[in-house]
Amino acid sequence: MTNDSSLSFTRRALLGAFAATTVAAAPTFTKAAGFLRGAGDIRRIKMFSGRTGERIDMIYWIEGDYIPDAAKEITYFMRDWRTDSTKGVDLRTVDIMAAAHNLLDINEPFMLLSGYRSPQTNAMLRSKSRGVAKNSLHMKAQAADLRLASRSVNQMARAALACKAGGVGRYSGSNFVHMDCGPVRNWGA
Template sequence: MAKTTGTGISRRSLLGVFAATAVAAAPTFSNAAGFLRGGGDIRRIRMYSGRTGERLDMVYWIDGQYIKDAVKEVNHFMRDWRTDQVKEMDLRTIDIMAASHNLLDVNEPYMLLSGYRSPKTNAMLRSRSRGVAKNSLHMRGQAADLRLASRSVSQMAKAAEACHAGGVGKYQRSNFVHMDCGVVRTWRG
């Protein structure tokens, strides 16, 4: 039986998604057979921020190990840009984002709309929109709102849903997809 976390995500299900994407994402996962044996595999995340102008193209995991300095850069990139606060992002969310990106078979980086949100930022956003959760997983570093110009919200959501590893919200009017490592669920915003 696969070991699950308190949020219902099993390590095996995430590894399965990466194994499934290895064949379709040859430039990123160069050796599918090696991945299945646990050797020779990498995980990569590509994003940019329209708010800060920053770009990130980072291999953050090699041969079964997260790269501490790379993860630190991902955390900084996904900070609350309004307050400049950094939080350790839940690596399961990063894995879901990377696996979804691989399933989409696209080289375009994600546009990160929101990663970590401080309680102050979340409260401000809640006062402006009823679509912002009071106890948002963004405040725990467990969620990201993402956009791709070359893929529709529906395509992105289907890729994230294929991971069977967390929440997926489709925001058609705002043109983004929410991905998190919480309970597996879907919704429309």
């Protein structure tokens, strides 16, 4: 997780992004502005892991505050399953994931393919694939690779891009989308 001042800044940035996307993305993403605004403001994340068989469906933020116990559960859920190691997940990434999920207007949970990666796991994956970055944000617990059965890679990527809050990678050949809280950028087809 990051310090409170950067989370506060990100919260404002996401609020602004959602207000702006209402006009820019309408009518496809008509619910964008309502996601992070108004009374009863909550953020919820729904995921499952095919690797561990675990599921998570929880509210992790209420009325401007992250819930510490929920953040701990998310960190454990998004652990490096190969080494069973954890690193505090940067909740800005979870915010992007939750916002994209909400924009897609579905109940299906994300399938988490990869969250936090230890340096050892990242090096092993890098030795097997040229698509793995040497300094991957996965090693900082700031990225997630996600899949949905009911939505295409392009639909998921468009929803994440509408947030204008981090990196979005399309991996159509492997049927997943990378989302991170790094600089705003996108890649893939």
